[in-house]
Amino acid sequence: MFTVTQLAKQFSISRTTILYYEKEKILTPAYRSENGYRWYGEKEIARLKAIICYRSYGLTIATIKTLLERKD
DSSP: OBBHHHHHHHOOOOOHHHHHHHHHHSOOOEEEEEEOEEEEEHHHHHHHHHHHHHTTTTOOHHHHHHHOOOOO
8 A cells, every 4th residue: 555655756746646636536545544644555556557648648637537437
C-alpha cells in the first residue's frame, strides 16, 4: 500500500495531481486511515498507470473518466 506522497514519488507526478484525480473521481484511494491518510493498493496503481498513459496521448480528464468507466 502506498500513501499519496509515495505514489507521487514513484510515478514522478505531484501530490496535487493525485488529489486532483481524486477530486475528478477518476482515482480514489483503497481506503483512508483514521488519521486521514489515503492508501492506494495494486488496483489503484494500475488505474493510475492507465490515467498517466491516456494523459500522455493528450486525452482530457472527461474522456479518460469515460474510458475508465467502460465495462468492456
